Amino acid sequence: MTGLHWGILATGGIAHAFTSDLRTAGLDVTAVGSRSIDSARAFAAQYDIAHAHGSYEELVADPDVDIVYIATPHPSHVDNALLALAHGKHVLVEKPFTLNADEAARIRDAAADAGLLAMEAMWTRYLxxxxxxxxxxxxxxxxxxxxxxxxxxxxxxxxxxxxxxxxxxxxxxxxxxxxxxxxxxxxxxxxxxxxxxxxxxxxxxxxxxxxxxxxxxxxxxxxxxxxxxxxxxxxxxxxxxxxxxxxxxxxxxxxxxxxxxxxxxxxxxxxxxVDGRGMQFQAQAAERFVSEGAAANGILPLDESVAxxxxxxxxxxxxxxxxxxxx
The missing domain is CATH 3.30.360.10 (Dihydrodipicolinate Reductase; domain 2)
Structure with a gap:
């Protein structure tokens, strides 16, 4: 693994499942962000996360975060992913990737322009x-x-x-x-x-x-x-x-x-x-793709997610x- 520091954007049910599996796999979760600081602090305490942020903007600006897991409902995916990419963070975006293909293409193009990984969290493919x-x-x-x-x-x-x-x-x-x-x-x-x-x-x-x-x-x-x-x-x-x-x-x-x-x-x-839900495999793959280059994702290339x-x-x-x- 590359030892990337994960940030969790949002604190709903899917964020809990993902973070629990990352902890089981020994991956580094360093920060969480929520629109409510109380929710972020409670989530951080549950999973022993060092940094809790009361906004998504604070999370993506955290210098200790390398890659952000987007766990909001899918109508928010495009804005959340673009925000993280604009701050130099790789993104793993919960499925469905976006609401439609136009939004998906916007994330793909922004990631390519920034030289960052954007990846759909279709975790089943990595099981x-x-x-x-x-x-x-x-x-x-x-x-x-x-x-x-x-x-x-x-x-x-x-x-x-x-x-x-x-x-x-x-x-x-x-x-x-x-x-x-x-x-x-x-x-x-x-x-x-x-x-x-x-x-x-x-x-x-x-x-x-x-x-x-x-x-x-x-x-x-x-x-x-x-x-x-x-x-x-x-x-x-x-x-x-x-x-x-x-x-x-x-x-x-x-x-x-x-x-x-x-x-x-x-x-x-x-x-x-496996132990847990099995969401750690996609995270491990994302870390590997960051190390090897985004084009290394032959399991679910970003162009395929758009398609x-x-x-x-x-x-x-x-x-x-x-x-x-x-x-």
């Missing part, structure tokens, strides 16, 4: 079982991949004021939940050439359920279902002509998976369970979801 899956695919074990399918379905509050239902906060199943299976399909098959999407909208106009079907350049298909109104199996599979990969519940977290032949024989079993936001933009266009301020 041990996902690393092994890419190795299996590269070895040709599956043959020709024909289908990728995954779902992300949870039962979440129906309160219109809840973040996931509020369009002003980027609410909807797609950006919070659907980003996982869609990013997974693109990781395996590349960007789609054809996109089809349908949805059921909430009374507030946010997407409560979204289903997608993509055709990729190889001709392979991918499907996803996301819902904030009901909890499903949350499994995934990659089906090839010679074998398939079955990823167990919950597929986007540290879990188990197996390679299965067409006849049902288990060719390989893999247990990717994925473009895919989500097209899905939203098809289902009729527009966030305030968008044309």
């Amino acid at each position: 041990p079982h996902m690393v092994r899956i890419r190795e299996i695919i590269a070895a040709g074990t599956l043959g020709e991949i024909r289908v990728v399918s995954a779902d992300h379905t949870q039962k979440i509050s129906t309160d219109p004021a809840h973040r996931l239902n509020d369009l002003a906060l980027g609410g909807g199943a797609l950006l919070d939940l659907g980003i996982y299976p869609i990013s997974f399909a693109i990781d395996v098959l590349g960007l789609p050439e054809r996109i089809t999407a349908v949805a059921r909208l909430s009374d507030a106009g946010s997407d409560a359920e979204v289903a997608t079907a993509f055709v990729h350049s190889s001709g392979a298909l991918s499907t996803s279902v996301s819902s904030s109104r009901g909890a499903g199996l949350n499994t995934a599979q990659i089906v090839g002509t010679e074998a398939r990969i079955e990823i167990d519940r919950v597929w986007y977290t540290p879990t188990t998976m197996r390679v299965v032949s067409p006849s049902g024989e288990v060719l390989e079993s893999f247990d990717g369970s 994925i936001m473009g895919v989500l933009d097209e899905v939203r266009r098809q289902i009729g979801v527009v966030y305030p301020g968008e044309s």
Whole structure:
């Protein structure tokens, strides 16, 4: 590791999960910033963090901070990331990277101009079982991949004021939940050439359920279902002509998976369970990319994060979801 000093921007639930995993992995968390100094101090005390700041501006100006984890809701990601980059800090931006592709491109361009790392915190891609899956695919074990399918379905509050239902906060199943299976399909098959999407909208106009079907350049298909109104199996599979990969519940977290032949024989079993949530792997990767250069990120290059936001933009266009301020 490079020994980078992390700053945590915001103190919500995802910030707690991330910081806990960084502490488990022995990484250096040196500062936290919140719009409330009391919240920052409480967070710092919980995780033994040296510096607590009562504003995001103070956090990114802290000379002891090298890299900032952006943990705010996604409508704030672009402003928070640009603020940190302007102060010379690398950024790891919680997924979804932004609200749309235009905002994502602004972060990409600012990072390139400053010579800094900007990276989407799609932590699933860095988990041990996902690393092994890419190795299996590269070895040709599956043959020709024909289908990728995954779902992300949870039962979440129906309160219109809840973040996931509020369009002003980027609410909807797609950006919070659907980003996982869609990013997974693109990781395996590349960007789609054809996109089809349908949805059921909430009374507030946010997407409560979204289903997608993509055709990729190889001709392979991918499907996803996301819902904030009901909890499903949350499994995934990659089906090839010679074998398939079955990823167990919950597929986007540290879990188990197996390679299965067409006849049902288990060719390989893999247990990717770890202590904690597994968010430390993306942080370790970010430190490595800072050391080696941002272009070293072959797992989720920034151009791909921008392109994925473009895919989500097209899905939203098809289902009729527009966030305030968008044309």
